[in-house]
Amino acid sequence: MPLFTIESTYRQPVYRHRTYEAANLTDACRLAIEDDDWEGAKRDNEATGGTYVTGAWEEADSAYRSRSLRVPSHFDETVQRKADHFEVLLGLVKVLSGVDDAKRSAYWARRAASAAAKAEAIPAGARDPDPDAAAARPYVLLLFDEREVRSTIGEIIAHDGVLTTLPADAIDDDDIHAACVEVAAAADLSEEKGLALFKAAITAIRSAERRQPEKNEERERRKEE
DSSP, X not given: OOOEEEEEEOOOOEEOOOOOOOSSHHHHHHHHHHOXXXXXXXXXXXXXXXXXXXXXXXXXXXXXXXXXXXXXXXXXXXXXXXXXXXXXXXXXXXXXXXXXXXXXXXXXXXXXXXXXXXHHHHHHTOOOOOTTSOOOOOOOSXXXXXXXXXXXXXXXXXXXXXXXXXXXXXXXXXXXXXXXXXXXXXXXXXXXXXXXXXXXXXXXXXXXXXHHHHHHHHXXXXXXX
């Protein structure tokens, strides 16, 4: 079997107790951070961090002498895994916040699901999800945006003179945003989701049944050959 040289590390906190005279807690914390005198510091043996990998090389005793290997990110320090993955999650949030088309939303939602799975694995100390594993494919059953609400407000006011005396432009963007957040938070589509799942399951079963005769014919033909 091949040999590998692995450099592993753990962090041990070093701390000090020092008194600072300051106007408030914020200023005191700032003085502590800017203080570079660590004489009398102590090591905290009770708060040692977990072991993580900081380097890897092929062959024995080859640290920094042969080609460095790329270590899977789930062997990195937990805090570093969180920092690295934050940029991915932030990018996905930005993309998803600007997606209007349901098809494009589903495309990015699949990637968001994969990123969320990795985000859940990091604090649990688990390995990253297998990138080759088949990702679940979400399906958007309901999607609306604030522009559609604005349009609907105009239609309602135009056709219902009793509902309100306000003109449509009296409802501003903040009103619409707050209403969308409230409605989305209060919505319970569990029954609709259950029905959709049931219909999809039955449809998949029927589809497989329709293809079964073709499979049987193919199987018989292969036997004859």
